[in-house]
Amino acid sequence: MITFSTQRELQLIQITDKVKEEVEKTKIKDGTVNIYTPHATGAIIINESADPAMRQDILDKLKQLFPKAAGYKHDQIDNNAHSHLMSTFLGCNETVPLEKGEMKMGTWQDISFVETDGPRKQRKIHVKVLQS
Numbered sequence: 001m002i003t004f005s006t007q008r009e010l011q012l013i014q015i016t017d018k019v020k021e022e023v024e025k026t027k028i029k030d031g032t033v034n035i036y037t038p039h040a041t042g043a044i045i046i047n048e049s050a051d052p053a054m055r056q057d058i059l060d061k062l063k064q065l066f067p068k069a070a071g072y073k074h075d076q077i078d079n080n081a082h083s084h085l086m087s088t089f090l091g092c093n094e095t096v097p098l099e100k101g102e103m104k105m106g107t108w109q110d111i112s113f114v115e116t117d118g119p120r121k122q123r124k125i126h127v128k129v130l131q132s
Contacts, residue, residue: 002125006118010059010086013113014049015125020103022127029101031131036093038124041083041117043090049110062086062116083117090114098129 002018015035023033035044048054066089072081094111097104105111113125 002127004113004123006115006120006123008115009118010062011115011118012045012049012055012058013115014110015113016049016105016110018125019111019127023098023103023129024101026129028098028129028131031098031129033096033098033103034093034126034128034130035096035111036126036128037113038092038126039087039120041080041087041115042123043087043092043114043116044094044125045090045112045114046094046096046105046109047112048108049112050108058114062089062114065089080117086116087114 002015002022004013006013019033019035037044045058047058066082066085068082069075069079070082072085074081074084096111113123115123
């Protein structure tokens with residue numbers, strides 16, 4: 001399991017290297033890697049993260065699609081409906097093929113955790129490797 005804290009309300013945290021470390025611990029060479037977060041206001045995505053402009057474009061689009069205080073019914077409970085909507089839209093898991101001990105990802109692809117309701121002290125990522 002991967003654990004970390006977040007520093008901002010809306011944040012992309014690149015976790016590819018940490019996922020690779022978890023995969024290596026299993027010693028499994030062929031199969032699939034599932035990356036999952038158990039948080040209702042967090043998401044897992046695969047996209048380009050090396051370019052700061054791309055990361056900012058993703059965050060800006062999320063804010064545009066799901067603005068704060070837009071009259072959401074859930075805001076009557078804890079004022080974070082936009083966070084739940086963002087994470088629902090993005091999803092809580094991703095799956096990557098594993099061949100010869102290597103995750104088969106594109107040149108520019110990285111795995112990121114998307115914080116939508118931070119800052120938070122302890123976010124968790126479960127990495128499960130299934131052998132084929």
